[in-house]
Amino acid sequence: MHQSGDIVKKLAEQGYRLTPQRMMTISAIEKSDGHISAEEIYAQVITKYPQVNISTVYRTLELLKKLGLVTETDFGEGRVRYHPAGKGHHHHLVCQDCGAIIDLGEAVLAPLKNDLLREYGFSADLRHLAIFGRCVNCNK
Amino acid sequence: MHQSGDIVKKLAEQGYRLTPQRMMTISAIEKSDGHISAEEIYAQVITKYPQVNISTVYRTLELLKKLGLVTETDFGEGRVRYHPAGKGHHHHLVCQDCGAIIDLGEAVLAPLKNDLLREYGFSADLRHLAIFGRCVNCNK
DNA sequence: TTTCGTGCAAACCCTTTGCATTTGC
DNA sequence: GCAAATGCAAAGGGTTTGCACGAAA
Numbered sequence: 001m002h003q004s005g006d007i008v009k010k011l012a013e014q015g016y017r018l019t020p021q022r023m024m025t026i027s028a029i030e031k032s033d034g035h036i037s038a039e040e041i042y043a044q045v046i047t048k049y050p051q052v053n054i055s056t057v058y059r060t061l062e063l064l065k066k067l068g069l070v071t072e073t074d075f076g077e078g079r080v081r082y083h084p085a086g087k088g089h090h091h092h093l094v095c096q097d098c099g100a101i102i103d104l105g106e107a108v109l110a111p112l113k114n115d116l117l118r119e120y121g122f123s124a125d126l127r128h129l130a131i132f133g134r135c136v137n138c139n140k
Numbered sequence: 141m142h143q144s145g146d147i148v149k150k151l152a153e154q155g156y157r158l159t160p161q162r163m164m165t166i167s168a169i170e171k172s173d174g175h176i177s178a179e180e181i182y183a184q185v186i187t188k189y190p191q192v193n194i195s196t197v198y199r200t201l202e203l204l205k206k207l208g209l210v211t212e213t214d215f216g217e218g219r220v221r222y223h224p225a226g227k228g229h230h231h232h233l234v235c236q237d238c239g240a241i242i243d244l245g246e247a248v249l250a251p252l253k254n255d256l257l258r259e260y261g262f263s264a265d266l267r268h269l270a271i272f273g274r275c276v277n278c279n280k
Numbered sequence: 281t282t283t284c285g286t287g288c289a290a291a292c293c294c295t296t297t298g299c300a301t302t303t304g305c
Numbered sequence: 306g307c308a309a310a311t312g313c314a315a316a317g318g319g320t321t322t323g324c325a326c327g328a329a330a
Binding site for chain 1: 309312313
């Protein structure tokens with residue numbers, strides 16, 4: 001299992017500086033159980049460190065993406081959300097009516113992934129895929 | 141089967157005005173076999189009708205979406221692409237390496253759609269879904 | 281004629297960038 | 306000390322909006 005501090009450790013290992021801005025950005029991402037946007041990270045960091053700039057948050061996110069430490073999911077909101085890569089992958093059902101987000105284990109899409117590989121030679125990256133539609137309640 | 145003019149007909153039926161700007165926007169969408177972006181529609185319309193404004197294209201697209209006459213696909217380019225709803229649905233495999241887009245029949249995702257409905261009561265809208273990954277060639 | 285649609289320009293949102301300054305190591 | 310990272314402010318890309326003018330029915 002992965003524990004808190006993983007991301008910081010990897011940054012340090014690779015020779016990146018552990019600035020307070022980076023630490024707090026990472027902490028916000030790790031604390032968020034679900035998915036967090038750049039704005040939300042910024043809002044959280046600024047309460048403890050009022051002089052941060054949102055561009056620093058974006059730069060940190062880009063670094064973490066590059067290093068494969070966080071992944072992005074697009075929920076079709078016009079902005080992207082971030083998730084620690086170490087926390088395991090999952091997929092999401094996004095209700096277009098009520099906005100509910102239902103988490104889906106990796107297993108559910110495993111058959112699809114296999115089909116695509118077998119039939120098309122296509123290696124699908126389904127990490128944090130968002131599937132849109134209507135949830136049970138809104139479907140009634 | 142659907143034929144050219146479907147969209148125009150439906151607009152008229154619902155009492156919307158058939159302005160040249162709308163006709164040409166619709167024509168651009170219907171002519172494009174694949175998926176077309178707002179900018180591309182605009183570029184096409186402006187050659188025949190130089191005074192159009194891109195905001196009119198956007199307003200037309202919004203109207204057509206509202207009426208269910210076009211659907212959108214997000215290929216992760218930071219912009220959305222449009223497709224006539226009447227032309228039948230399909231899905232896409234988008235190669236993150238070479239940018240290739242492989243079309244996928246509706247049948248391939250039918251099992252997934254059924255699974256989601258049965259197991260989660262979730263009615264997935266998979267029209268023009270884009271799945272990211274690596275195509276056969278880039279996978280070697 | 282009268283409501284609907286358009287052009288224009290400005291604003292919008294999220295994200296990125298150039299540059300001078302600061303800071304971790 | 307010095308490269309790396311930050312803050313600031315401005316620009317960027319795609320999209321939306323307010324308002325007065327123009328045109329479809």
